[in-house]
Amino acid sequence: MRFAVWVPLFDELADPLTVARLAAAAEDAGWDGMFVWDQLWWRAPVTAVADPWIVLAAVAAVAASTERLRIGPMVTPVARRRPVKLSREATTLDRLSGGRLKLGVGLGSDRFAGEFSRSGEEADDRVRAGQLDESLEILKAGWTGEPVCHHGKHYTVDSVRFLPRPVAGRTPIWVAGFPGNPRPLRRGVRHDGFFPVNLTSPNQLADVVASVQSLRGSLTGYDITVAVSSSTDVRPYATAGATWCLTDFDPATLRPADVRAVIDAGPAR
Helix, strand or coil: CEEEEEECCEHHHHCHHHHHHHHHHHHHCCCCEEEECCCCCCCCCCCCECCHHHHHHHHHHHCCCCCCCEEEECCEEHHHCCHHHHHHHHHHHHHHCCCCECEEEECCCCCCCCCCHHHCCCCCHHHHHHHHHHHHHHHHHHCCCCCEEEECCCCEEEEECCCCCCCCCCCCEEEEECCCCHHHHHHHCCCCEEEECCCCCHHHHHHHHHHHHHHHCCCCCCEEEEEECCCCCCHHHHHHCCCEEEECCCHHHCCHHHHHHHHHHCCCC
16 A cells, blocks of 8 residues: 545645645655645635645655655546646646656535535536546547547547657546445546545445456556545555555644644554
């Protein structure tokens, strides 16, 4: 199992340099990754919010002398972003980091902060699911370096090449979804990993892993990601099949000093 710090970019952590310094400390302390939330705003008491892509660029630049720390948004609501713009952003960040980007994707949700309805974005989950699937098709086609011709229900790309390519030729895609919802799971098995959010137990994760294996036939090279608090015993999750463990933080009480303390303590290997 690999271990990462997963932080909301809220309030004091809305400062890109603060997060970049924490990422450098995480690298030194033996963590495998630093992942960040992708939100436009959040509920009270949160007031300040940073853009994840700019912050991750700062993280990649500060950590450019390292080779191990993986970075990425966990997760980006793809329907909020034009796929051609997301393609450029993801590849640029991947190359800036030396090929260390993992792209977490999902539908997002309007229920937490009204991000879609309050900004005039599509709030229907079914419509956003179609946008997500089309966007992922465009991203993966663009990473081949060949001209992309896509004429779908939501997006059009008319014979465009997206160069340069990611460092490894493509960027791993982790799909997020709630356990028990079959549609995100079916989407996830078509890509490189699945992130079941809001898990309640290792037994629930074991059910997810069994479903992924039945759909894929093999888990070789496939990531199963879990998010837990710093006080959680991660061994049952590893036994259940998790390959990545993200240490989560409560956004309502988030403080850089608390994140730094967890980082300095090192991952619970």
